[in-house]
Amino acid sequence: MFRRWSVGLAGFVFLGAAAYCQNPLAGDAKAAKAGEYEFRINCALCHGLGAHGGGRGPDLTRAVKKHTHSDADMFQVISNGIPGTAMPANGTNGQGVGMTDEEIWQIITYIRSQEVKAPPQALGNPGHGKELFYGDANCSLCHMVAGRGGRLGPELTSVGGSRTREAIIDSVRNPSRRLAWGLTEATKEFPQEYESVTAVTADGKKITGVTLNEDSFSVQIMDAGEHIHLLEKDKLQSYQKSRESAMPKYEVEVLSDKELEDIVAWLISVGAK
Amino acid sequence: MRERGWFESAETSGRAWKSGALAPRQETHAGAGFSPTGPQGLKAIASRRRNAALKGPLFHGVARPWAILLVSLLANCAVVCAHAQVTFERLVNSAKEPQNWMTYSGDYSGKRFSGLDRINVANVHTVVAKWVYQTAATGKLETTPLVVDGILYATAQDNRAFALDARTGRPIWMYQRQVPADIRPCCGHVNRGLAILGDKVFLGTLDAHIVALDAKTGAVVWDVVAADYRIGYSFTVAPLVVKNLVVLGVSGGEYGVRGFIDAYDADTGERKWRFYTVPGPGEPGHETWEGDSWKVGGAPAWNTGTYDAATNQIFWPTGNPAPSNRGEGRAGDNFYSNSLLALNADTGKMNWYFQFTKHDEHDWDATQVPVMLEAGGKHLIAQANRNGYFYVLDRTTGKLLSANAYGKTTWSDAKDADGRPMANQNASPTLEGHTVCPGALGTTNFMAPTYDSQTGLFYVTARDQCDIFSTAPQPYEPGHAFYGSAYFPSEEARPYRGFLKAIDPATGEIKWKFEHTSPTWSGVLSTAGGLVFSGDAEGNFIAFEAASGKVLWHFQTGGAVYAAPMAFAVDGKEYVAIAAGSAVYAFGLP
Numbered sequence: 001m002f003r004r005w006s007v008g009l010a011g012f013v014f015l016g017a018a019a020y021c022q023n024p025l026a027g028d029a030k031a032a033k034a035g036e037y038e039f040r041i042n043c044a045l046c047h048g049l050g051a052h053g054g055g056r057g058p059d060l061t062r063a064v065k066k067h068t069h070s071d072a073d074m075f076q077v078i079s080n081g082i083p084g085t086a087m088p089a090n091g092t093n094g095q096g097v098g099m100t101d102e103e104i105w106q107i108i109t110y111i112r113s114q115e116v117k118a119p120p121q122a123l124g125n126p127g128h129g130k131e132l133f134y135g136d137a138n139c140s141l142c143h144m145v146a147g148r149g150g151r152l153g154p155e156l157t158s159v160g161g162s163r164t165r166e167a168i169i170d171s172v173r174n175p176s177r178r179l180a181w182g183l184t185e186a187t188k189e190f191p192q193e194y195e196s197v198t199a200v201t202a203d204g205k206k207i208t209g210v211t212l213n214e215d216s217f218s219v220q221i222m223d224a225g226e227h228i229h230l231l232e233k234d235k236l237q238s239y240q241k242s243r244e245s246a247m248p249k250y251e252v253e254v255l256s257d258k259e260l261e262d263i264v265a266w267l268i269s270v271g272a273k
Numbered sequence: 274m275r276e277r278g279w280f281e282s283a284e285t286s287g288r289a290w291k292s293g294a295l296a297p298r299q300e301t302h303a304g305a306g307f308s309p310t311g312p313q314g315l316k317a318i319a320s321r322r323r324n325a326a327l328k329g330p331l332f333h334g335v336a337r338p339w340a341i342l343l344v345s346l347l348a349n350c351a352v353v354c355a356h357a358q359v360t361f362e363r364l365v366n367s368a369k370e371p372q373n374w375m376t377y378s379g380d381y382s383g384k385r386f387s388g389l390d391r392i393n394v395a396n397v398h399t400v401v402a403k404w405v406y407q408t409a410a411t412g413k414l415e416t417t418p419l420v421v422d423g424i425l426y427a428t429a430q431d432n433r434a435f436a437l438d439a440r441t442g443r444p445i446w447m448y449q450r451q452v453p454a455d456i457r458p459c460c461g462h463v464n465r466g467l468a469i470l471g472d473k474v475f476l477g478t479l480d481a482h483i484v485a486l487d488a489k490t491g492a493v494v495w496d497v498v499a500a501d502y503r504i505g506y507s508f509t510v511a512p513l514v515v516k517n518l519v520v521l522g523v524s525g526g527e528y529g530v531r532g533f534i535d536a537y538d539a540d541t542g543e544r545k546w547r548f549y550t551v552p553g554p555g556e557p558g559h560e561t562w563e564g565d566s567w568k569v570g571g572a573p574a575w576n577t578g579t580y581d582a583a584t585n586q587i588f589w590p591t592g593n594p595a596p597s598n599r600g601e602g603r604a605g606d607n608f609y610s611n612s613l614l615a616l617n618a619d620t621g622k623m624n625w626y627f628q629f630t631k632h633d634e635h636d637w638d639a640t641q642v643p644v645m646l647e648a649g650g651k652h653l654i655a656q657a658n659r660n661g662y663f664y665v666l667d668r669t670t671g672k673l674l675s676a677n678a679y680g681k682t683t684w685s686d687a688k689d690a691d692g693r694p695m696a697n698q699n700a701s702p703t704l705e706g707h708t709v710c711p712g713a714l715g716t717t718n719f720m721a722p723t724y725d726s727q728t729g730l731f732y733v734t735a736r737d738q739c740d741i742f743s744t745a746p747q748p749y750e751p752g753h754a755f756y757g758s759a760y761f762p763s764e765e766a767r768p769y770r771g772f773l774k775a776i777d778p779a780t781g782e783i784k785w786k787f788e789h790t791s792p793t794w795s796g797v798l799s800t801a802g803g804l805v806f807s808g809d810a811e812g813n814f815i816a817f818e819a820a821s822g823k824v825l826w827h828f829q830t831g832g833a834v835y836a837a838p839m840a841f842a843v844d845g846k847e848y849v850a851i852a853a854g855s856a857v858y859a860f861g862l863p
Contacts (some may be wrong), residue, residue, distance in 0.1 A: 034750075037745070037747050037754075037756075038754070040743075040745065040756075040758065040759035041754055041756050041759055044759050044761065045759075045761055045762075049706075049759075091457065098457040099457070100455065100457065100753075103753070214790060214811075215790050215809070215811035215812070215813055215829075216789060216790050216809060216811065216815070216824075216827070217813065217827055217829075
């Protein structure tokens with residue numbers, strides 16, 4: 001057993017000495033296999049088995065990625081996370097045990113082996129999608145993209161880069177589904193769940209909106225007029241929370257499949273920038 | 274630079290009491306001459322002290338406000354100046370000095386119950402923060418402080434230990450052992466606390482050392498290595514001192530270690546015994562492992578056990594077999610993973626064992642604190658297990674008396690002849706994955722429970738979550754994570770729910786429960802003041818009425834709580850402490 005360890009250590013030292021600009025394991029099938037084990041333990045919770053993307057993390061089989069281009073970028077992102085996103089630094093997501101440099105290179109080798117070289121085919125017309133988003137589909141009443149739109153719902157500038165097409169379509173057709181799931185442990189740093197709430201204050205004022213943040217004793221609510229209400233629960237007459245999304249369910253009669261594809265195509269084009 | 278600054282402030286703090294002009298008082302909280310009979314005793318002494326001081330000859334002619342100030346100064350000095358040795362007898366009789374918290378769970382029984390009642394149901398709503406100590410550490414603070422005679426000793430991430438003036442939170446010393454750059458302990462660079470004996474405190478480190486520190490200075494007295502951190506061995510546990518031995522169990526179930534529980538001579542650091550939790554060739558139980566799987570069988574022992582002085586037995590719980598999510602390749606029950614072990618404290622020889630989850634494939638470590646209870650003339654030991662069942666055993670024999678689910682479980686629908694829940698056909702992970710409750714994080718985990726003999730209830734932090742368990746072959750590589758798979762939160766049980774639950778050990782019935790906003794990792798404390806304290810993931814520290822679960826008080830600490838609370842008193846004033854975020858907080862009456 002010790003002998004095997006010594007070999008591993010020697011390999012690690014060798015890798016450690018290499019500059020972090022090149023993947024020393026690039027194209028190594030055995031390393032890709034080892035990377036798959038590591039990926040399952042450390043990454044699949046958000047990025048899905050097979051790196052096809054999950055509810056939280058982007059599809060990594062896409063050849064063009066938002067935050068990384070080279071293997072060195074990827075090493076940096078896996079090691080340190082991406083500030084302002086749910087992507088944590090290596091070893092801090094509460095799931096796996098953290099990875100050595102060697103294991104990170106193995107994961108990168110694995111991800112590269114899974115990439116689909118052809119860029120995702122946009123099925124819709126992004127220009128028309130943009131028109132719909134800011135126009136007839138009323139998305140921008142509640143959602144902001146690139147600084148334009150409303151604040152009641154999630155900001156969507158990067159959603160096209162971090163969610164699969166299928167996930168976005170599902171969110172429009174079934175807006176309550178993911179809300180009903182709640183957040184996972186690994187994403188607690190983004191506590192906003194957009195739960196629908198109704199509170200009645202001591203003086204009888206009724207406030208309806210979505211939660212910005214909440215704990216057992218206080219709640220922050222944004223109402224439809226984008227006013228923020230900071231409330232202490234024990235001072236309320238009543239407080240009701242629902243995992244039924246404030247977003248209307250967009251049925252095919254309201255928004256056709258073609259129109260939805262156009263919107264998704266636009267979000268993907270914006271998200272890739 | 275930071276370290277230097279640290280010691281400068283420690284010195285300042287030291288001068289503050291060392292150079293005091295007033296002589297130490299004779300009457301102290303510590304030492305053989307003081308034996309209050311529980312909280313009433315403490316109250317009586319505090320009251321006697323006030324009266325005697327104001328009427329005594331020393332204060333003849335002294336204006337009353339000055340007299341009060343002098344009394345206060347005298348009392349303060351008394352506590353700190355008279356630093357008595359912590360003896361094994363004091364640890365055995367810890368209930369006689371409720372002002373001190375001398376072991377991880379507060380006493381040998383694991384009850385995490387404080388006999389202090391100055392803070393109680395009637396006044397807890399007035400409690401305020403008394404001090405906050407910033408550790409400068411990042412990550413999760415899981416420490417339970419010790420307090421002995423006015424000094425608080427605790428740990429923080431990355432091999433830190435420190436001593437504070439328990440009244441002010443001002444540091445006295447700090448120790449930090451360099452963490453190797455290539456270390457990757459599972460689940461954060463955490464530590465759950467120290468043990469104390471004589472004038473030494475004992476720390477288990479992430480790189481698998483055991484370090485004895487001078488309790489007065491933080492200087493290293495001895496430092497020994499238990500195992501090689503590079504192949505996954507580490508310590509996160511708060512050691513337990515028994516007689517002259519420092520007992521602790523190893524972490525590393527994620528790396529295919531061979532688990533063990535060690536005992537070291539408190540004076541010299543010499544190892545007195547080691548119990549391998551995975552039996553080797555020729556040892557009973559070895560046949561429960563397929564082929565060579567025992568060599569990497571896991572069964573770590575990373576949480577603090579309890580001790581029964583009457584029978585000289587240590588009760589120590591063990592963790593998952595490795596690889597955690599794959600049973601293929603290690604056919605058999607996999608002794609003594611996920612078990613409670615009763616060991617002779619002097620020799621480490623096993624008297625009995627009870628395995629909670631046989632041939633575990635869900636990472637359900639049984640490392641929860643085993644709590645000793647007395648009921649109906651029986652000597653019992655109870656554990657709220659990660660697998661979702663609450664077990665009560667006869668601690669003399671290890672015989673199972675009852676096992677009742679206290680959270681959402683789907684893995685068992687039958688019990689064996691002993692009454693032990695057995696896994697059903699559908700429980701094993703598959704390649705594609707399928708849903709089992711509880712999830713890999715368990716119904717509970719490392720968060721310490723409490724038992725309050727006043728209410729007769731056992732309080733534990735619980736979560737309802739189900740995971741999709743998948744399995745895949747994975748070769749063992751020394752020092753590399755060895756899970757045999759992955760798990761994912763299942764949508765079926767979403768949103769996950771977190772609770773504080775009050776269980777009646779006699780029946781397994783949930784007497785009350787409080788639902789947190791989200792699942793939490795906080796431990797629980799009960800006190801003679803009729804209170805239960807716990808924290809939440811949103812940063813609240815909360816006091817509940819022990820009998821009913823009614824929230825009586827809460828404080829926003831600004832950081833998620835992963836630690837367990839404890840209580841202590843200095844100068845007759847009660848404090849409740851909790852680590853949250855990167856800091857340790859102490860609360861008390863205004």
